[in-house]
Amino acid sequence: MMKKILLIMLSVILVFTFAACGGGSSDDGGGGEEPAQTFELKLADVYPEDHADTIACRAAVEEIEEKTGGAVKIKVYPANQLGDASQVYEEIRKGTIDMMLGTLPTTFDSRMEMLTIPYLVTNYDQAKATFLGGSYFYDQLSQIQNELGVELINIFTDGFMGVGATKPLEDPMDFTKSHKELIRVPAMDSYIWTAQGMGYNTTTIPYADLYSALQTGVADGWIGGSAYVNYESFGDIIKSFCESNYIMELIPIVMNKDLYDSMPEEYQTIIKEAFATQAVKVADDREA
Known part of the structure; x- marks a missing residue:
């Protein structure tokens, strides 16, 4: 009788032992290290292939792919291939395009005209301190972008703006007189008021039709x-x-925020650092 009891107990122990071993084996087989998450992104670029900003973008993209071990690949589409800045920005918000290098349309939020406030800075050292990542200006613009479902990656400072004309300008820096030239401006109050304050007659023409x-x-x-x-x-x-230096041309790099937030923090850091490096280089090259 005692033998039967011992045999029954031993059988029960063996059943639970094999069951436990079987369960552990299943976990080991399916619980190995997960493959790294990968991202293939589209970056819409308003500038042509040989433009300095496009070259800077490609340098950042190469650094990102290298430092993420190929987990983040970004394809650059220059020369408005995916649409103009206004169209692309709307697609960025929807998530149908991932990233953009281009001007931010103020139709979505008039506060974005902060990018074109005249005479905020007078040299490139001031520009880097005022506009690049970590500055108060940058943080405020970043907050506005977040409210619109967009992540600000960095800002390229493309040089001080002036007045370009197809004929010689007469006394272009004399803002006390009315100039006879008809000057094209973007459909933004900050540009219109600046040009009118300089004494010019203005007409609103889209950049695509400017040439x-x-x-x-x-x-x-x-x-x-x-x-x-x-x-x-x-x-x-x-x-x-006329190099009147009234506004520093600011060209942001932005990304869909949901996409950015879905990335590992390590990848987020790599992306922002790569574009931060290029933002400083763009400013230094423009100054030179």
Whole structure:
């Protein structure tokens, strides 16, 4: 009788032992280290392939891919291939496009006109301290972007703006007189008021139509671009440039916020640091 009891107890112990071993084996088989999360992103870029900002973007993208071991790959689409800045920004908010390098349209929030407040800075040291990551200006703009479902990655400082014209400008720095030239401005109050304060007659023309407007004489000149942009994009028709330095041209890099928040913190840091490095380089190159 005692033998039977011992055999029954031994059988029960063996059953539970094998069950426990079987369960552990299953966990080990399915509970190994998960593969690293990967991201393939699209970055819409308003500038052409050979523009300094596009080159800076590509340098940041290479650094990001290298430092994440290929887990974050970003494909750059230059020259408005995915649409102009207004269209792309809306898609960024929806999450149908991942990232953008371009001007931020104020139609979504008028506070974004803070990017075009005239005479905030007078040199590049001030510009880097005032606009790049970690500054009060940057933090305020970042907060506005977050409210719109967008993450601010950094800001490229593309140079002080001036007045470019297809003919010689007469006394362009004399703001006490009315100038005869008709100057194109973006559809933003900060630009319109600045140009009018400088004594110019203004007409609102989209940037995409600016070249043909200057070429056909619809406008005599424009404000909204640095000497670099006037030379690179309009060099064959711009005959006069006044370096009035009224606004520092600021070009943000942004990302869909839900996408950014879904990334590991390590990847977030790598992305922001890569673009921060390029933001400083862009400013230094412009100053040189």
